[in-house]
Amino acid sequence: MKVLVVGASGTIGKLVVKELGTNHEIIEVGKTKGQYQVDITDENSVKALFEKVGKVDAIVSVAGNAHFGLLGEMTAEQFKIGLHDKLLGQVNLALVGQHYLNDGGSITLTSGSLSHDPIVYGANASTVNAAIDGFIRGAAIELNNGKRINSVSPTMLKESLDVYGAYFSGTDPAPGEKVALAFRKSIDGRQTGQTYRIW
Amino acid sequence: MKVLVVGASGTIGKLVVKELGTNHEIIEVGKTKGQYQVDITDENSVKALFEKVGKVDAIVSVAGNAHFGLLGEMTAEQFKIGLHDKLLGQVNLALVGQHYLNDGGSITLTSGSLSHDPIVYGANASTVNAAIDGFIRGAAIELNNGKRINSVSPTMLKESLDVYGAYFSGTDPAPGEKVALAFRKSIDGRQTGQTYRIW
Secondary structure (H helix, E strand, O other), rough: EEEEEEOOHHHHHHHHHHHHHOOOEEEEEEEEOEEEEEEOOOOHHHHHHHHOOEEEEEEEOOOOOOOOHHHOOOOOHHHHHHHHHHHHHHHHHHHHHHHHHHEEEEEEEEEOOOOOOOOOOOOHHHHHHHHHHHHHHHOOOOOOOOEEEEEEEEEOOOHHHHHHHHOOOOOOEEOHHHHHHHHHHHHHOOOOOEEEEEE | OOEEOOOOOOHHHHHHHHOOOOOEEEEEOOOOOEEEEOOOOOHHHHHHHHHHOOEEEEEEEEOOOOOOHHHHOOHHHHHHHHHHHHHHHHHHHHHHHHHEEEEEEEEEEEOOOOHHHOOOHHHHHHHHHHHHHHHHHHHHHOOOOEEEEEEEEEEEEEHHHHHOOOOOOOOOOOOOOHHHHHHHHHHHHOOOOOOEEOO
């Protein structure tokens, strides 16, 4: 299968490329790296990407940022960071990408465990992650011709323990290859409207 | 208790005012109606509202719109309607309102059953409703001094059957007074981080 991976150079992205690359053709996309570049927050940039790449069998998004900060100090502008980047950015990939997806193809987005297992500083991420899982449930029932959409919801990665461990104190970290496997399940399987929780 | 109800003139709003009005002091707020007016999508308008009203014991939001339309035709601009109105609008009420809430006071937002029980045309609402439930889980653990936050997630109201019945075909509608009761539980109780599902 021809698999477009947006965010291919990130921590999860690299593991997904490694896992899927064993038997799929991977097109690596990044903000500044990879074979193609895209600004997922800009619908026109996403359209330009798909115009260049053409039809694919799977769209994988492991991209997007949320705002981390104390609730007591959070502003609307800060809150918009997650809404426009990790949430609307990934939704853009799905809204545009659905028209460049071969029949039976899949879209797989990334949410995260903070949707249900919150941490201090994480209210924006909790919102955005829950939103992505809600979006794939809503979108799944409207896709036609066997087209599917799922999300992978990882907790903190083992590979990110040094950087984020203190914020996720007491959290059992997920091995990156287990997260990558969930993307494979979404792509190789036939399920739709599912959130694969790696936590 | 002094209870601020934003969206007081709407279908749910009227029922909430009726239910809570039996033993609480209600301040009715609307976009164009009520004792005070606010544009919840504008952080400054929300700040101005609370500057006028002062401290309250409970903030209730039964306000905000999402976009309804086919996924196959949905644009980023349309998707932003729900993100900026029902989602960020209610988040604005919480982010600003937390600083005008008396100790032990509560914030109660409105999400909806489409988060998990999707319908055609509803992908934006599914996203936004799930997001609100994620937000209150994230925000609940950061509020101090007994301040609390919950959401009420209604399905289609019995009172809205004539208007929305065809879109929710096969859905058991919720009696409005049952939805209003959930707001009372959030305000009079001590729970936090909870979503009260009326479906």
